[in-house]
Amino acid sequence: MKDDIRSAQAIEERQVADAWLRITTWLRCHAPATLELLRPGATEDEITALQQALGVRIPAGLKSLWRQCAGVRTVPGQGSNFLLGGWALMSPDSVTYVYREKMVSQERDGDDEFLFWRPAWIPVCSFYAADYTHGLYLDAETGKIGGWSRFYEHRPGFESLTDYLEEMADALEAPSLVTGEKPGLVNDVLVWGPPSDPGLEALWTPFTG
Template sequence: MDTVTEAWMRMEDWLRRYAPRSAAVLAPPADPGELAAAQVTLGLIFPDELVESLRRHDGLTAWANVFPEAPLLSVAQIVEHRQMCMDVAESVDGFTPTEPGAEPWWHERWLPVAEDNGNSQVIDLRPGPGHGRLGWAVHDNGGDFSDAWPSLAAYLRATADALTAGGAVGHWHPYLNADDELWWSLVDETTLHGEALRPAPPLPAATASGLGTG
């Protein structure tokens, strides 16, 4: 089973080969000092798999549809977004579920790792069987872990699998747009701005089998 770094290596190889413009928006590794300071600021220890991912790429340098569900955040963006959600939750009683058994709008042990249109993908750091799962904090509703990934690593591996071997990540399928950029879309939504999306080609079998071993 791939480590986080090995999953990233497979994604990077695919992006360099088929979508170099998308590869170009992957940020360089996070600064170790910034990573340590962020954990002190937030009062949370980042999971090892998140640290490993950020040490590979500190988010993106510009918005891009590189990931099927939401763009990954940098260390600075994680701190900013989490603090914003904490402030909002404190002002609107967002820590309290609206009904028994429901998730609150926000929890102090949720750590955002990706965000799109106000909806953030969060790692659940609460103790218990759901610890480490990857779910959603929805901007206009309660949190949602009904279709959670068991971990950030599992999500990254699934993304690498869909690119290098073909397939989907949940409902999302990889395509190339007219500018040869990676674009994730639903199976029945195969145009973008009036131009056709092309199914993303998998890596040749011999190439794919040799990845993740370095």
Template sequence: MTDEQIRFDRTLAAWERIETWLLSHAPRSHAALPGPAERSVIEAAEEAMGPLPPELRALWGLHNGTDWDGPGRLRILKDYDVFPVADAVWCHESVLAVLLDANDMGTRPWIPACATETDEPHLWNFVDTTTGRLGWNVHAGAFTEPDESGDTFVGWLEGIAAELERGPAGSGQHPGVIDGWLTWNEGRHHFPG
């Protein structure tokens, strides 16, 4: 089995755990997930951005992002949503390319993955297509490169799935459910075990 297939399969398995939890504990969040992106849309994104990481191919094959048009955002992944394909392309061309040019870094095999606001990304992450490592954009255009973060995108997803399954531990953001919707906030929340 290739590294790409392993990354693809691990992504699907982690997402299945997340979705299973949503179905049981946050059914309104689960019901709001959009359908899969059309294959032609994913292929057009690859033409625009270059080869896609298998993690995003897996996720977009299930859902065209986790953003939605209702009040607020779904923010299933620790207050982040998976970019819909079109928003990822826009972020890649209009934000990431500009940051790379400003820092004289040239083209990188980095594809935007998730953001707190996918239609106007300020805080977002990206996947290195070659390695699967996760990079982070932060305020004022500064970012943590994938080689610096030490995290992989699929490892991040697996960690979120584990936190949902076991419940909150330690300080910081905790998952909770309010009126059937998943929430991630600091402090205390109703958490269904």
């Protein structure tokens, strides 16, 4: 049984790492300004410290992602929200901050009928690098990706972190097959669109491969 679990975790780690490599390879070729925003990967000690701070077992796939990249830098005029759906990858410090804030809200005002946050929900992405009003979380129990908003609305997202990253990588590599938001560029920055902001839309060029 333990061997099966370790094998599944190893597969998950490899799938996430492979999908992330596809994404960063694309960024290196087409959106170098976005690539420069990526923070270096977290160390094993940093991941262990984060897990202890949360008090939740971090799934193997999420550990794998953070080993590759521990969030994004905030640079004026640069889009930190480059992930599929327009999300920014959160740093370990921001993950800890948001998790604690959400758990305080749950303990203070939530109940079984009005759910603010579950202990197993680990924040992963935010609206922008420094804007936590909306975001995506990974359910450490189910492995599924869900979303939150400032109004404590919760919505389903993806079956797994692997699915989310692979769908993004697929969209970058084969944009003609994308039916939703499409990848595009603004001054070497990856922007999903067409953007709703008229000024940004005027600068946006769809990526066609």
